[in-house]
Amino acid sequence: MRWILLAAIAALGLIGCANLERSRDLANPNVRPEVTAAQVCSNCHGLDGNSVSPIFPRLAGQQESYIVAQLENFRSHQRSDPAGYEYMWGISRSLTDAQIKGLAEYFGRQTAGKNAAVAGGSLDAGRKIFEQGVPEKETAPCMACHGANAEGLGAFPRLAGQHQDYLVKQLHVFQETEGRPGTPMKQITHLLTNEDMVNVAAYLQAFPGQ
C-alpha cells in the first residue's frame, strides 16, 4: 500500500510539473511576465500594482524604465536598502532581461488608484516642498524631475499616490546610506529634516487628483 501511495504522489507530481500559465517559478525563463506578476508580485504589490501594505511600494502606473532599472539593480545587488535586499534580491535573482521588461510593462500600464488617508504630516508644507523645493537646504522642487503631476518621467519614478511610509524610509536611505547609488537624491535630501520628509511624503500619498 505504501508503494501505491508513493505512486499516487508521483503521479500528482507529474501532473503538476508543467503549469507555465500558473507558475510561481522564478528561475524559469519560459514563464510569462504577466504570470509572474499575478502569481508572485501580486502577493505584495497587488494584482493591479496598488499595494495595500505601506511596506511595499505601489507600482501601478510606474515608469517602465524606472522599474527596469530597479529590478536590474536588485538583481545585481547595486540597490541594497533593507527592504530591497530582504525581499527583492531573491525575487529578482534569476529573472531574465525580457521578463524584467515584461514586468515593467505590465505594472506601467496599470491604473494608479487612490491611496488611503494620510495619518500624519502637513499637506500644505509638503506641497510647498514639492512645488518650490527648499532653497535654503539646496533641495530642488520634486516636480522639476518627477513632473507637475508627480507622474514621473523615464528614470524618475512616479510618486503620486505612493505610500507615505515607503517614501519617508527611501528618503532616509538616500540621505543616510549608499544603498541606492546613481541618483541625484543624496544631494537633494542631504539637509532635509525628518519633518520635511514626512510632510512631502504625506502630500505625495494624498496627491490631488488621485
Add this chain to the structure above:
Amino acid sequence: MRKLIVLGWRRLSSNWAAIVPGLAIVAGLLPIDASALPLFARQTGQNCLSCHAGGQFPELTAYGRKFKLTGYTMGERATIPLAVMGVASASKVASTAGSTDVGADFPHDGQFEFTTASLLCCGKITDNIGSFIQWTWDRFDHQNDAGKWVSKSHIDQVDLRYADRSIAPTHDLIFGASLNNNPGVADVWNTHNSAFTPVPTYVPVGNPAGNAGGPFVDVPAAPTDQSLGQHSAGLTGYLFWNDFLYAEVGGYRSTEKPFTVLGDTRVSGFDSFQRLKGINPYWRLALNHDWGANSAMIGIHGMSAETYLDSADTGSPTAKFRDIGIDGQYQYILDPHVLTAMFSYTHEKQSYNDALWNLSNANFTGTFANSSNTLDYLRAKVTYIYQAKYGVSLAHTSIRGSADAVLYGNPTAVPDSRLWAPEIFWTPVQNVRVGLQYFMWDKYLGAKSNYDGNGRNAKDNNTLFVYVWAAY
C-alpha cells in the same frame, strides 16, 4: 488517559548517534554563502522576515501565508532540499517540594544541554506541489527500565501540498489539498494548531516540562484536535478566496497502512485514546481582512474524533470527542515594529462508551467516573518585535474541565489550570534565536495551593526556561 495528560510524548526508536553524523554531512553539503539560510529562504532568496512576522516563528505574515497556501512553490527549487535546526535549552523548576527522588522527578533540572535537532526536507517540488517535512531527534525522549534517558528520532510535522491559484482582476482563488499528520498543521495563521507548539504557548522550541520529563510539571489536558500530531494521517482540501474567506475541510485517520510513514511510532505503541477509529472530520473557516499595515482574522474550527481505549486493540471501548472553537489574530507590521496578537478557544465535549464508566457494565474498565466530560481550552499570546531582532511576548493558557475523580486523580478532580508565560528573546542573525521564558502557574489541577494533597502549590511548578535555537 495518558493522551490527555501528556502532549508530544515521543516513542519511536532510533539511535541519535546515527543522526548527528547525518546532520553534519547534510550541513557540509549545503552551500556556504550569503544565501546559506534555512530552506525556504534559500528557495525564495528572501529574508526570513518576509514570511515570518518580525522573523519569529511560527507566526506568518500575509505574504508568508500566501507562500504556504500556494504549496511552498514560489521561488526556485533548491538543489539540495534539506535544512537542519537544533535547540539547546535549560529549564529550572521553582521548587522540587513533594518529591522524594528529585533526580528522577526533575531530571536535568537546571542543566543547559543540547536537547533536540531536526532535519527538514521542504520546498518546491513542482509548480504545484511542495512540502514541509520535519524529522526530529529528541535527546531525552524517554527513560528506559533502568532509568537511563534514551534518545529517539521520529517523523515530526508533515505537510505535503498540492496547490493552484486562479487570479484575475475579477477574483483571486487559491485552492489545494494537504496530506499531513496533525490536525491544523495546514492552517496558515497557526493560532489553534499544536504543530509548532509542544508547550501550550506559541513557542517554537522545546518543552521545559517535556525536557524535565517528570510528572510534576506538565500540561494537564488539551483538546483532542490538538493532541493528534504524529498519530494521525489527514487529507484536507482548502481554498482562500479574495484574501477574505478561508475554508478547509478534511478527514483524519490513524497512521496505519499505508500511512505508517506519517506516524512517529506504530499504532500499537500509541497511548490510550491516541488511535483514531475510522475517518474523523476536521474543519476550519476563517475571515481575513488586510488594511494598511494591519491584518486581522477571525475564525472557527472543529473536529469530531473517536478513539480506542487500548490502541493495540480495536475491539476495546471508544471515547468520542467533539471539539468546536473560535480563534483570531491581529497583526501590525511596519518596520521597525511588528505586533502579533492571537487567541484560540476550544470547547470539547467528551462522551464515553458505556464500558468505560458504567459500573454495572460487564466489561467495566474503570476509566472514567462520568459518562461524559467537558474541557475548555484557551490560549492567547501577544508578541512585539523591534527591528526584527528584539522581542517580548506574553502567553496565557487557561484550562477548565468538568470534575471526574477517575480521569483526574488529583484531590479537586478537575484539570483547571492557568499559566502565564512572559518571554524576552533576541535574534542576532535571522537563523539564530536566544530566549528566556518564565512559566508561571497561577492555578494547577484545580488549586493554587496543595493541589496534590501533599502540600505542593501551583507556583512550585513555575519554570525558568532558556534556549538557543538555530537553523541552517
